[in-house]
Amino acid sequence: MSVHTLTVCTERMIDIYGSITQYMGTAYTGRGISHKYDKLIASAAETIFLKCPPTNALSDVLNETAMYFVKRGLDVDKFMDPVQIEQTHAVYVKGPNLFYLQASHPVSLEPTDIGGRHRVISFYDMYNETELREQNQFIVEKLAESEKALDKALQSLADGKNIHDDWEKVNIARMQWQLHEELIASLKEELFGTIELNKEASVSHRLIGSLSSDGAYDFIPSITKRLNRRILIKGLAGTGKSTLMKSLGAEGEKRGFDVLYGWCGLDPSGVDLVLFPELSVCFLDATQPHAYDPERPGDEVLDLVHMCKEDADAEEKVVAIRDTYKEKMLDAAGYMQSYAQALNSLRVAMDSAINPSIFKEKSERLIELS
Numbered sequence: 001m002s003v004h005t006l007t008v009c010t011e012r013m014i015d016i017y018g019s020i021t022q023y024m025g026t027a028y029t030g031r032g033i034s035h036k037y038d039k040l041i042a043s044a045a046e047t048i049f050l051k052c053p054p055t056n057a058l059s060d061v062l063n064e065t066a067m068y069f070v071k072r073g074l075d076v077d078k079f080m081d082p083v084q085i086e087q088t089h090a091v092y093v094k095g096p097n098l099f100y101l102q103a104s105h106p107v108s109l110e111p112t113d114i115g116g117r118h119r120v121i122s123f124y125d126m127y128n129e130t131e132l133r134e135q136n137q138f139i140v141e142k143l144a145e146s147e148k149a150l151d152k153a154l155q156s157l158a159d160g161k162n163i164h165d166d167w168e169k170v171n172i173a174r175m176q177w178q179l180h181e182e183l184i185a186s187l188k189e190e191l192f193g194t195i196e197l198n199k200e201a202s203v204s205h206r207l208i209g210s211l212s213s214d215g216a217y218d219f220i221p222s223i224t225k226r227l228n229r230r231i232l233i234k235g236l237a238g239t240g241k242s243t244l245m246k247s248l249g250a251e252g253e254k255r256g257f258d259v260l261y262g263w264c265g266l267d268p269s270g271v272d273l274v275l276f277p278e279l280s281v282c283f284l285d286a287t288q289p290h291a292y293d294p295e296r297p298g299d300e301v302l303d304l305v306h307m308c309k310e311d312a313d314a315e316e317k318v319v320a321i322r323d324t325y326k327e328k329m330l331d332a333a334g335y336m337q338s339y340a341q342a343l344n345s346l347r348v349a350m351d352s353a354i355n356p357s358i359f360k361e362k363s364e365r366l367i368e369l370s
Helices: 003-016 037-043 057-070 129-134 136-172 177-192 220-224 241-254 312-351 356-363
Strands: 020-024 026-029 032-035 046-051 076-081 084-093 098-102 118-122 203-207 209-212 215-218 229-234 259-263 271-276 281-285 299-303
Touching: 020 203, 020 220, 026 136, 026 209, 037 084, 037 098, 037 203, 057 076, 057 084, 057 098, 129 136, 136 312, 177 241, 209 312, 220 271, 220 281, 229 241, 241 259, 241 271, 241 281
Parallel strands: 020 076, 046 098, 046 118, 203 259, 229 281, 229 299
Antiparallel strands: 026 032, 076 084, 084 098, 209 215, 259 271, 271 281
């Protein structure tokens, strides 16, 4: 076989495979644990609810399920666990619109269409009861330890969000909002012109990141890797980055363009990314805690900093607020790490009591149900 023929064959093999895009499954925010699973359940043709105690065992099963569909040319969204970033918590298969979800922990979600679009596989009976009883005290202790650390992490995040709100207020007061409005109008004209598509927009909602056991973590590189153009928004807190993206998204929806919103990992009401698949373009908040600079062709910087008037008194207030905010977020990160360690110890203890044959039998049902 010639080198040319081998290259063509390889390219064809790549073409027939689907792609995997990673998102955060849940986010630990200033308003509690956030997720978008309810919207995915609503949009899925079929959802398979995997009911089980805290476990690491189902991640590999979900990864195998994802690859089963990828090898058949289908694109897959994987939703990762911020407690252990390498762990898969859910899988959404595009095309047939199948959703496989660990639906018991840390967020409990129940099927509402049994016998219809919702199916359940329970893993609660896959354990060796004798082995579980032997580890009961350890499991109970680790559960209590993880819950205590999580409460402290969420409280620190709530305090951090309140401090960040004060930070935003200082900048809101000195922002030149007329310039901001003019910029949004200009961007709408550049993106959409007079185009109105003769279809209804498909709107998706995802979490792009969260505070994790390793600090702030996001999946922006995975989400944006196939785009031709990325607009990296640079701006101070409270200067309308989220407002700008929401406005562009709403305009795109009105004109029939598909829109993906990437929601904030600290404030679940804020947007950190808006993506237009048909235009192969996205706008993203490229400031801390997910700071990005141009790193590839098609990257552009959109600077909002100059729209904020210089004010010495405001700058002095911001310095004090920023230091307090950083301290509170360091507290949250420490508690999050303690939570992750305790929870993982609990998962490992539970997993050690799994009956392999029962687990294998139940796991195989995931593909059978597709």
